[in-house]
Amino acid sequence: MGLEHALGDSFVTTKLDLAINWCRKNSLWPMPMGISCCAIEMMSFAGPRFDAARFGSEVFRFSPRQSDVMIVAGTTTFKMAKVVRKIYDQMPDPKWVIAMGACTSSGGMYRTYSVVQGIDQFLPVDVYVAGCPPRPDNLLNALITLQQKVQRGESKGSFPAYIGEKKLNEPHDLPSISG
Amino acid sequence: MNAKIIEALKSRFGEQAAQTSEFRGELTVIIPKERIVEVCRFLKEDPGLRFDFLADLSGLDMFTPVNRFAVVYNLYSLANKHRIRLKVFTEEDEPKLPTMTGVWSTANWHERETFDMFGIVFEGHPDMRRVYLPDEFEHHPLRKDFPLMGIPGSLPLPKKS
Numbered sequence: 059m060g061l062e063h064a065l066g067d068s069f070v071t072t073k074l075d076l077a078i079n080w081c082r083k084n085s086l087w088p089m090p091m092g093i094s095c096c097a098i099e100m101m102s103f104a105g106p107r108f109d110a111a112r113f114g115s116e117v118f119r120f121s122p123r124q125s126d127v128m129i130v131a132g133t134t135t136f137k138m139a140k141v142v143r144k145i146y147d148q149m150p151d152p153k154w155v156i157a158m159g160a161c162t163s164s165g166g167m168y169r170t171y172s173v174v175q176g177i178d179q180f181l182p183v184d185v186y187v188a189g190c191p192p193r194p195d196n197l198l199n200a201l202i203t204l205q206q207k208v209q210r211g212e213s214k215g216s217f218p219a220y221i222g223e224k225k226l227n228e229p230h231d232l233p234s235i236s237g
Numbered sequence: 238m239n240a241k242i243i244e245a246l247k248s249r250f251g252e253q254a255a256q257t258s259e260f261r262g263e264l265t266v267i268i269p270k271e272r273i274v275e276v277c278r279f280l281k282e283d284p285g286l287r288f289d290f291l292a293d294l295s296g297l298d299m300f301t302p303v304n305r306f307a308v309v310y311n312l313y314s315l316a317n318k319h320r321i322r323l324k325v326f327t328e329e330d331e332p333k334l335p336t337m338t339g340v341w342s343t344a345n346w347h348e349r350e351t352f353d354m355f356g357i358v359f360e361g362h363p364d365m366r367r368v369y370l371p372d373e374f375e376h377h378p379l380r381k382d383f384p385l386m387g388i389p390g391s392l393p394l395p396k397k398s
Contacts, residue, residue, distance in 0.1 A: 136392035137371050143395035171378055171387025172370070180394045 075211060082126070082152070083208035084114040086201070089125035089149060091142060093132030096159040096191040100131045103194040113201055122148040127204065129197070130181070133161040134174045143180055152216035154208070156200050157183045160190040182214035238319045239264040245286060249279055265322045270334055273310075273325050277340045280312060280321075288312040288321065294337065294347035296355040300381040305329040306357055310337070327357060336362040354379035 088110075092100055104110050104118055119125040122145045134142060146155065157177050160166030163186045165175035177183060184207060187200045207213070239259060246255045246266065255276070256267040268276050280288040290313040297307040304326035313320050327334055336359040337344035346368060348359040353367040356377035366372065376383055376391060 136394065137369075139394050170385060171383075171392070174394065178397075180397050182397065 076209075079209050079211050083205040085117075086113075086115045086127045086154070086204065086208070087117045087119050087125045088115060088156075089122050089128040089145065090118045090120070091128050091130045091132075091145065093130070093134060093138060093142075094161070096131035096162070099191045099194050100129055100158065100197065103197045108194040108198060110198065110201065113198070113205065115201055122146070123150065125149055126152070127154040127156060129156045129158055130162050130177055131158040131191075133166070133168055134177050135172050136174055137172075139174050139177075139180055142177065146181055146215075152213050154184045154204055154213055155181050155215060156185045156187060156197075156204060157181075158187045158197060158200070159192055160188065163188070166190060184212075184214050238317060239321075242266075242280075242286060242321060245283060246276070246279075250276065263320070263322065265324060267324045267326070270325045270327060273323070274335050274337065274340065276323070277310065277312075277337060281340055286314060287316040288314045290315055291337070291341035291343050291347070292320070294344055294351065296351040296357055296379070298355060298379065298381045303328070306332050306355055308334055308351060308357060332357040333360055334358075335360055338362060353377070356380065 088104075090097065090100060090104075102108055104116055110116050115127075122128075126149070128142075128146055128149065130142060146153070155177075157163045161168055161173065162177050163183075165173050167190070169175070174180070185200045185204050187196055189196050192200075239262070242264060243255075243257050243266075246257075250272065254269070254272060258265050258267075266276075277288075280286050291310060292313045293309075293311040295309055297309060299305055299307060306327045306329070308325050308327070310323040310325075311320065312323065325334060332355070334357060336348060338348065338359075339361070345363065348362055349364070349366060349368045351357050352359065352362075352365060353369055354377060359365060367374070370378070371392065374392060376388060378387070
């Protein structure tokens with residue numbers, strides 16, 4: 059069974075970074091920053107029907123110390139922004155951020171004084187998810203997109219030394235979502 | 238019931254004390270701000286009226302040179318199953334009203350909300366702080382002269398490192 063069965067007595071060579079990134083991308087532990095209604099879809103994403111466990115992401119950690127990816131799900135007000143940033147700062151490197159939903163990505167329908175018009179004003183966001191709220195499938199798609207970024211050793215917010223040789227903000231080929 | 242309330246108010250506080258209007262059976266009473274606590278206590282404690290529940294307390298910005306702000310008290314009598322509305326006006330330069338927490342303690346958070354949104358200070362309130370917005374915020378967003386998108390820089394964001 060498994061690798062031993064496929065490879066027999068032979069061995070595999072790879073780069074350490076690639077091996078580590080491969081491990082990381084298959085066990086992204088989310089920090090559920092569920093602020094409003096998107097959080098319901100996020101719970102569904104983790105539940106049995108949509109089953110984020112298929113991608114190694116089922117372990118929702120309510121402690122930022124134990125998580126890799128923060129899913130910011132909901133309308134972020136200016137008052138809440140400090141809390142979100144504080145929790146993000148408590149996460150260990152390397153770390154990623156998914157901005158889930160219209161409010162989180164751009165303020166959405168809340169074009170008003172109290173709502174931050176996009177969390178990328180105070181957080182480095184790796185993946186944005188469209189929708190109000192996005193369907194859980196859409197969040198799964200964001201997770202898969204994020205896994206591809208992790209495999210390439212990219213992170214908007216982490217300290218570059220931790221995540222492979224590629225420099226931050228370098229142009230790269232994103233896989234097209236449609237095909 | 239409305240006629241009975243008007244009658245009771247006039248016999249207790251005099252003809253001029255309360256200005257009343259009625260629309261589709263809903264009674265609104267405009268009361269001078271010096272007497273509001275007195276009137277409310279009377280409405281609550283009078284055995285025939287018993288307005289024992291302050292259903293809501295909120296503010297209004299008329300944006301007029303005189304009597305700019307109003308505070309509206311929606312009362313409900315559980316015994317008589319009847320509602321009335323009280324209105325008090327206050328001026329722009331010193332928006333102050335006496336607190337209602339001594340009559341209905343539920344007024345506590347309602348008055349804090351009204352202070353947060355309109356800047357109306359309730360004198361004698363045990364804890365006159367903001368409810369929703371950060372404590373260091375200096376403006377009152379439901380005033381008509383506050384821009385919808387806020388005042389840039391008035392609500393600081395954490396730094397994006």
